[in-house]
Amino acid sequence: MSWITLTRARPARSLWPVVRRSVLGLALPALLLVVWQGICVARLLPLYILPSPVAVIARFATELSGGQFGTDVLASLARVLKGFFLGSAAGLSFGVLLGLSRWAERLLAPLFLAYRQIALFAWVPLLSMWFGGGETGKIAFVTLSAFAPVVVNTWRAIRAIPDSLNELGAVLTFDRLDQISLIALPGALPGIVTGVRSALIYAWLATVGAELFLDIAPGMGGRLNEGRDKFEIDLMLVALFVLTGLGLVFSQTAALIERRLVTWRLG
Amino acid sequence: MSGSRSAVWDRASASWPGRAVIGLIVPALLGVVWLITAQKGWLPDQLLPSPVAVWQALVDTATSGDLWTNSLISVTRVGEGFAIGAALGLILGTVLGLSRRARELVDPLFLLLAQVPPLGLIPLAILALGIDEAMKVAVIAWASFIPVVLNVKQGVGDVPQSLQELAEVLTFGPWYALTRVVLPAAVPPIFTGLREGLANAWQTMVAAELFASTEGLGYMLALGRQLFQFDMVLAVVLVLGVVGLAVNGTLALVERRLLRWQGQAA
Amino acid sequence: MNSHVGNCSVDHLIDHLAFEAIGVSPALEIDHVSKTFRVGGRSLEVLRDIKLSVRTGEFVAIVGASGCGKSTLLRLVLGLDTDYEGEIRLEGQRVRRPGLDRGMVFQEHRLLPWLTAAGNVAAALRRSGLPSRERKRLVAEHLTLVGLANFARAWPRQLSGGMSQRVAIARALVNRPRFLLLDEPLGALDALTRLRLQDELARIVHRENSTVLLVTHDVDEAVFLADRIVVLQPDPGRVSRIVKIDLDRRNRDRSAPAFLRLRDEVLDVLGVRHTAREAAA
Numbered sequence: 001m002s003w004i005t006l007t008r009a010r011p012a013r014s015l016w017p018v019v020r021r022s023v024l025g026l027a028l029p030a031l032l033l034v035v036w037q038g039i040c041v042a043r044l045l046p047l048y049i050l051p052s053p054v055a056v057i058a059r060f061a062t063e064l065s066g067g068q069f070g071t072d073v074l075a076s077l078a079r080v081l082k083g084f085f086l087g088s089a090a091g092l093s094f095g096v097l098l099g100l101s102r103w104a105e106r107l108l109a110p111l112f113l114a115y116r117q118i119a120l121f122a123w124v125p126l127l128s129m130w131f132g133g134g135e136t137g138k139i140a141f142v143t144l145s146a147f148a149p150v151v152v153n154t155w156r157a158i159r160a161i162p163d164s165l166n167e168l169g170a171v172l173t174f175d176r177l178d179q180i181s182l183i184a185l186p187g188a189l190p191g192i193v194t195g196v197r198s199a200l201i202y203a204w205l206a207t208v209g210a211e212l213f214l215d216i217a218p219g220m221g222g223r224l225n226e227g228r229d230k231f232e233i234d235l236m237l238v239a240l241f242v243l244t245g246l247g248l249v250f251s252q253t254a255a256l257i258e259r260r261l262v263t264w265r266l267g
Numbered sequence: 268m269s270g271s272r273s274a275v276w277d278r279a280s281a282s283w284p285g286r287a288v289i290g291l292i293v294p295a296l297l298g299v300v301w302l303i304t305a306q307k308g309w310l311p312d313q314l315l316p317s318p319v320a321v322w323q324a325l326v327d328t329a330t331s332g333d334l335w336t337n338s339l340i341s342v343t344r345v346g347e348g349f350a351i352g353a354a355l356g357l358i359l360g361t362v363l364g365l366s367r368r369a370r371e372l373v374d375p376l377f378l379l380l381a382q383v384p385p386l387g388l389i390p391l392a393i394l395a396l397g398i399d400e401a402m403k404v405a406v407i408a409w410a411s412f413i414p415v416v417l418n419v420k421q422g423v424g425d426v427p428q429s430l431q432e433l434a435e436v437l438t439f440g441p442w443y444a445l446t447r448v449v450l451p452a453a454v455p456p457i458f459t460g461l462r463e464g465l466a467n468a469w470q471t472m473v474a475a476e477l478f479a480s481t482e483g484l485g486y487m488l489a490l491g492r493q494l495f496q497f498d499m500v501l502a503v504v505l506v507l508g509v510v511g512l513a514v515n516g517t518l519a520l521v522e523r524r525l526l527r528w529q530g531q532a533a
Numbered sequence: 534m535n536s537h538v539g540n541c542s543v544d545h546l547i548d549h550l551a552f553e554a555i556g557v558s559p560a561l562e563i564d565h566v567s568k569t570f571r572v573g574g575r576s577l578e579v580l581r582d583i584k585l586s587v588r589t590g591e592f593v594a595i596v597g598a599s600g601c602g603k604s605t606l607l608r609l610v611l612g613l614d615t616d617y618e619g620e621i622r623l624e625g626q627r628v629r630r631p632g633l634d635r636g637m638v639f640q641e642h643r644l645l646p647w648l649t650a651a652g653n654v655a656a657a658l659r660r661s662g663l664p665s666r667e668r669k670r671l672v673a674e675h676l677t678l679v680g681l682a683n684f685a686r687a688w689p690r691q692l693s694g695g696m697s698q699r700v701a702i703a704r705a706l707v708n709r710p711r712f713l714l715l716d717e718p719l720g721a722l723d724a725l726t727r728l729r730l731q732d733e734l735a736r737i738v739h740r741e742n743s744t745v746l747l748v749t750h751d752v753d754e755a756v757f758l759a760d761r762i763v764v765l766q767p768d769p770g771r772v773s774r775i776v777k778i779d780l781d782r783r784n785r786d787r788s789a790p791a792f793l794r795l796r797d798e799v800l801d802v803l804g805v806r807h808t809a810r811e812a813a814a
Contacts, residue, residue, distance in 0.1 A: 172657050173630075173631055173632060178659055189647075
């Protein structure tokens with residue numbers, strides 16, 4: 001294959017594979033953009049249904065310079081983080097309880113597993129009735145979304161610690177606190193990190209959902225709603241792209257943190 | 268020293284009927300507290316309806332047939348969307364798993380697409396496809412598609428070199444090698460992807476129906492919310508739990524049968 | 534040279550009388566201990582009527598084939614399991630739970646992978662109530678004792694099997710426990726490391742003057758280290774015989790005739806043919 005010889009012929013240029021990969025990777029999106037623009041230019045669809053990429057970028061620039069965008073992004077981020085930390089903290093405690101105590105596990109796990117069967121968004125109507133559609137309701141929903149993944153991963157990770165190590169704690173006459181801080185938590189750390197990482201992603205998805213379903217307020221989901229209400233598709237697309245971008249930032253950050261913590265353990 | 272008391276509990280928790288009973292203690296206690304709270308009127312009805320009212324709402328919708336019709340509609344939607352999304356996902360995932368070139372071309376775009384929140388797509392999907400069946404099935408299919416592709420791609424790509432070489436040695440043609448060696452070897456990750464896809468599909472169905480629907484379990488939820496019929500909302504939440512369990516449980520059973528050769532490991 | 538003890542109950546009587554004479558309770562007394570496990574609905578008798586008195590500073594080895602309950606016995610002495618018949622007394626007090634007066638070395642080193650060697654040894658001092666400076670001193674002292682002073686900051690995954698086990702030994706000793714319990718501590722190591730660590734162990738135990746209970750399936754090891762060897766026979770675990778080793782503990786030669794004779798005697802009790810001539814006969 002000509003690609004291979006081409007690569008082999010340039011051993012000194014270590015940049016080439018990177019360049020090649022970026023070019024290939026961008027090929028498809030670029031193609032889609034061109035097709036999109038083409039559809040608009042050819043007026044295959046009315047412009048109010050599908051604005052052109054140029055129009056979308058223009059709208060993005062307008063919104064950005066308007067200054068409101070910054071507030072929106074920060075508002076969404078604040079919700080994600082608040083709900084994420086609350087949910088993760090609660091999830092960690094509950095997960096540790098289920099992981100360490102056979103009795104807690106027998107009594108509470110079935111109820112928890114039953115709760116998990118209920119789709120997350122089913123709680124939206126209930127939460128909005130209890131907390132209203134305002135900030136509290138939204139954060140309650142995000143908290144709920146972060147809770148379950150942390151519980152499950154923490155619980156499983158603690159149970160996976162070999163009995164020999166747990167027994168060691170008994171031999172060294174560790175009390176509950178020692179057992180948790182010296183054996184359970186360090187031993188379960190990789191699993192916990194996986195759970196926390198999932199929780200961050202779920203919290204993000206839940207924030208978007210909460211913003212879409214509950215009262216309109218500053219936030220990217222709110223802008224999406226606004227676009228829908230005013231039938232401004234360019235605004236909707238801008239909001240969607242920003243949401244996607246933020247989602248990318250979240251998932252990559254989560255993955256990076258996980259990788260860092262793991263190498264610290266192994267390296 | 269431990270005494271006979273804990274021995275009784277230990278023996279009770281050793282068998283599954285015993286475990287089931289123990290697992291019901293806390294829910295039963297909560298149920299009793301709930302009942303008493305409602306009877307004594309400690310919390311207003313808007314905050315916490317009486318379990319009797321919830322039960323009544325359940326019975327009413329069941330006898331009127333609404334419960335079954337809506338449940339069936341929701342489950343069918345999930346089935347259709349999931350089937351489409353999973354089938355497409357299997358195909359794309361296999362292609363990506365097998366071909367490095369395809370991965371180089373598609374991976375970056377896919378990474379981006381995977382971040383698009385299905386919920387965020389709903390408003391756009393409504394504008395494009397209306398609020399009918401097509402929109403919901405499309406969004407559900409999308410939600411199922413992504414995890415299936417990711418897991419199948421990884422599973423197919425991870426099939427050990429040794430197995431692929433075996434297929435060559437046995438002079439299997441490419442189709443035969445694919446269906447008899449590669450795919451069966453990748454079944455565990457494929458099923459992980461299917462499980463995730465189904466879970467996603469289920470969640471998206473509820474969200475989509477909440478958002479814009481005239482029938483289905485999510486619609487019942489939205490209706491109850493609008494009419495401030497809290498007992499109805501709670502009843503539907505419980506039903507959702509049960510149906511969700513049934514749907515996921517079925518997939519789990521299928522998976523266990525197909526993975527019999529793995530033994531207890533999985 | 535070696536006293537041929539024919540009947541273990543006689544041996545016990547002698548010990549008991551000796552204690553009575555001095556007016557001191559034995560350091561460790563295992564009094565008619567029996568243990569039955571329930572496995573899948575059926576009862577499995579693991580130990581039956583074990584009687585043993587151990588003096589302070591004595592080194593007792595327990596040998597026997599697998600399944601004779603040696604490890605179980607050790608766990609009962611440690612206090613990890615309190616569900617048995619009979620009594621186990623340490624200096625007159627019943628054993629109810631693990632304590633820092635008993636240090637334990639397992640067959641697997643069981644080092645916590647997320648703590649350094651020093652951290653692992655220090656973990657045993659967690660409940661000791663000692664001030665931090667004292668703890669650091671003890672940790673350093675014991676790592677030096679096992680010859681690993683330079684590896685204090687190493688992670689367990691960086692240590693070889695023998696080194697890890699030495700850290701485990703340091704951990705078991707750092708509390709200056711009166712009793713040292715060893716459950717086949719050298720079983721997972723290669724033959725050369727095993728021999729070397731046996732020498733180490735003899736040296737360390739002599740220095741600390743601990744009372745030691747060693748469980749092993751290696752008869753040579755038992756003869757090399759112990760004052761007395763308790764031979765257990767399996768199904769269920771019972772004391773078959775107790776063999777006294779009247780050799781100088783500081784100075785045992787694995788090739789000396791006396792050593793070999795004692796070893797053969799133990800193997801005899803275990804019912805293992807140990808010379809080609811016997812096998813041919």
